[in-house]
Amino acid sequence: MSAAGFDAAQAAMADFNENDRKELQQFLENEEQKAKFQQNVHNLTAMCWTKCIAANKISGPTPDSAEQTCLQNCVNRFLDTQKSVITLLEQSQR
Amino acid sequence: MSNIGSIFGIGSNASKEERKQAFIQTIQQQHNLEHARMLIQSINENCYEKCVPKPGSSLARAEDDCVKNCAMKYMAAWNVVSQSLVGRIKEGGL
Secondary structure, eight states, X not given: OOHHHHHHHHHHGGGSOHHHHHHHHHHHHHHHHHHHHHHHHHHHHHHHHHHHTTTSOOOSSXXXXXXXXXXXXXXXXXXXXXXXXXXXXXXXHO | OHHHHHXXXXXXXXXXXXXXXXXXHHHHHHHHXXXXXXXXXXXXXXXXXXXXXXXXXXXXXXXXXXXXXXXXXXXXHHHHHHHHXXXXXXXXXX
């Protein structure tokens, strides 16, 4: 969801009593989490598509098993890389 | 207040529960719309790149077939990436 949409949602919540506001606040936080997760999947899919599928012939509507393995590895190695970079930066801060 | 309420399709005489449901639905619709928008944009870019390397005076039958397979394949890839990410989060390996 866009930041503007989120702000409008926050403003509209002023109409509700405190219990309802708490409930809706929780709902909004869950939705934000979901949106962030989906955004991550969108970014990763675009990147891993380029690495795993872009060079292959599109022969059908589903990725073959080699492509599926490549996509899974792509996600996992990206996260390993992220972890490694974060660790490196944490160490260099000390 | 009536302006903000109207963004969310909430009439002033709607019951509390109706207003809450309208609020929740509006947020979910926005979220779904944003997700669809990003998916369509990614598919359009990646499958155009893949299936129409030399744009002619019209979209050829073979190009159109390729685009359709490619779109299905992209969504399948999205699901593989999503599942991989969920698996990694469940493992606590982030």
